[in-house]
Amino acid sequence: MAEFRKIATVADLPPEGEAKEFECEGRTVCVVNANGKYSAMDNVCPHRGGPLGQGVVDGDKLICPWHGWSFNVRTGESVQRPSTAIPMYGLKIDGDDVLIEIKQKE
Numbered sequence: 001m002a003e004f005r006k007i008a009t010v011a012d013l014p015p016e017g018e019a020k021e022f023e024c025e026g027r028t029v030c031v032v033n034a035n036g037k038y039s040a041m042d043n044v045c046p047h048r049g050g051p052l053g054q055g056v057v058d059g060d061k062l063i064c065p066w067h068g069w070s071f072n073v074r075t076g077e078s079v080q081r082p083s084t085a086i087p088m089y090g091l092k093i094d095g096d097d098v099l100i101e102i103k104q105k106e
């Protein structure tokens with residue numbers, strides 16, 4: 001089952017070409033603004049746990065600040081290791097609220 005939770009307001013979102021970290025129910029979520037489109041993913045790099053929300057956005061890729069692995073911001077897939085991907089969250093904007101989709105354990 002999935003539910004949407006508020007993580008921010010629209011004014012808090014990162015500007016185009018940047019990423020930002022948000023806290024939500026004990027987890028940190030990375031929101032990326034790539035080419036004017038937002039996407040949300042887990043903040044933990046699957047390489048060694050780097051904070052992806054502090055990374056650099058390059059086109060439709062997010063580059064981890066620790067060792068430079070890069071990820072497709074729409075799919076979460078690693079460029080270096082396509083079998084590895086960051087968990088993605090659904091994201092929607094409802095008025096001024098930014099919501100992400102949290103999957104609950106069944």
Ligand code: FES
Pocket residue numbers: 045046047048049050064065066067068069
């Ligand atoms: S922790 Fe992200 S590239 Fe190493």
